[in-house]
Amino acid sequence: MNGKKFRLPARRLATVATATALAAGPVALAGAGTAHATGDQGHASAVVLRTGLDVSLLNKTVNVPLAVSLNQVEAPQSAEKTALSATLDGVDGGKPFNVLTAQAASAKATVTAGRAEGRTDLVHARLHVPGLPLLSLIEIEKVTSRATCAAGKSPVAESNLPGSVTVLGKKVTLTAGGTTDVKVPGVGEVRLDLSKKETTSRTAAATALELKVSVNPLKLNVADVEGELTLAQATCEAPAAAQQSSAPSTDPGGGTKAQGEESGLAETGGNSMTPYIAGGAIVLLLAGGGAVALTRRARN
Secondary structure (H helix, E strand, C coil), X not given: CHHHHHHHHHHHHHXXXXXHXXXXXXXXXXXXXXXXXXXXXXXXXXXXXXXXXXXXXXXXXXXXXECCEECCEEECCCEEECCCEEEEEEEECCEEEXXXXXXXXXXXEEECCCEEEEEEEEEEEEECCCCCCCXXXXXXXXXXXXXXXXXXXXXXXXXXXXXXXXXXXXXXXXXXXXXXXXXXXXXEEEEEEEEEEEECCCEEEEEEEEEEEEECHHHCCCEEEEEEXXXXXXXXXXXXXXXXXXXXXXXXXXXXXXXXXXXXXXXXXXXXXXHHHHHHHHHHHHHHHHXXXXXXXXXX
């Protein structure tokens, strides 16, 4: 009976010690030298037109928010839209009112493993607001905005407005990165901010035109329009770059080796699991010897 009491714990000790030594090897190797992304996969967006206007009709007895967007797209799932007009209902005697018409209008957002890009193109566009059915708030020949964010590189934001711009029937010269005020007596005024760009270490945003509008034709209070509009906007956020993490190991001679270099293993036929298997065998041998010694003592 005494022999059994000593043999059973000794066998369990040997089994547990061996399993622990063998299991420790794969766990230690699993965390070494792995590539991992530091975050998300990137993001991009683009929009041809976005409005935030307040339209007051009939001496401000009726208020209609003019919230319209044309060709608004977002990615990680790449997308593209090419609609040529945006309409609003309920402000022109119940008839659809064309806010924007264009010969070409497109917005595209693309995200890949290492790059995110938003792009907007607008050609021969006319923007109207209620109260001015025959006079365009603004006319543009061509405008392009693009934001490009590549992993590990500086983001780029750019806008280009090469053609002429007409505001409330007047041709105007815009200053790059500046502000232009246009006032038309009896009609209203428009303030334009041209080519706004913003970049950070991973993001970029480009807006071709931002307009602040205040229109009340001849102060008749038939249609009083105030608010802001954005034309041709693109944004992006770069995908996170992969990083390689590897802890150096020191050899007995004092030199350092990168994780994964197996000096001498090819000559002996061993591999990265050899030290752990050998360690497990030693533990098993010692535990077995201890069990034998305990058994002999119990019999004596």
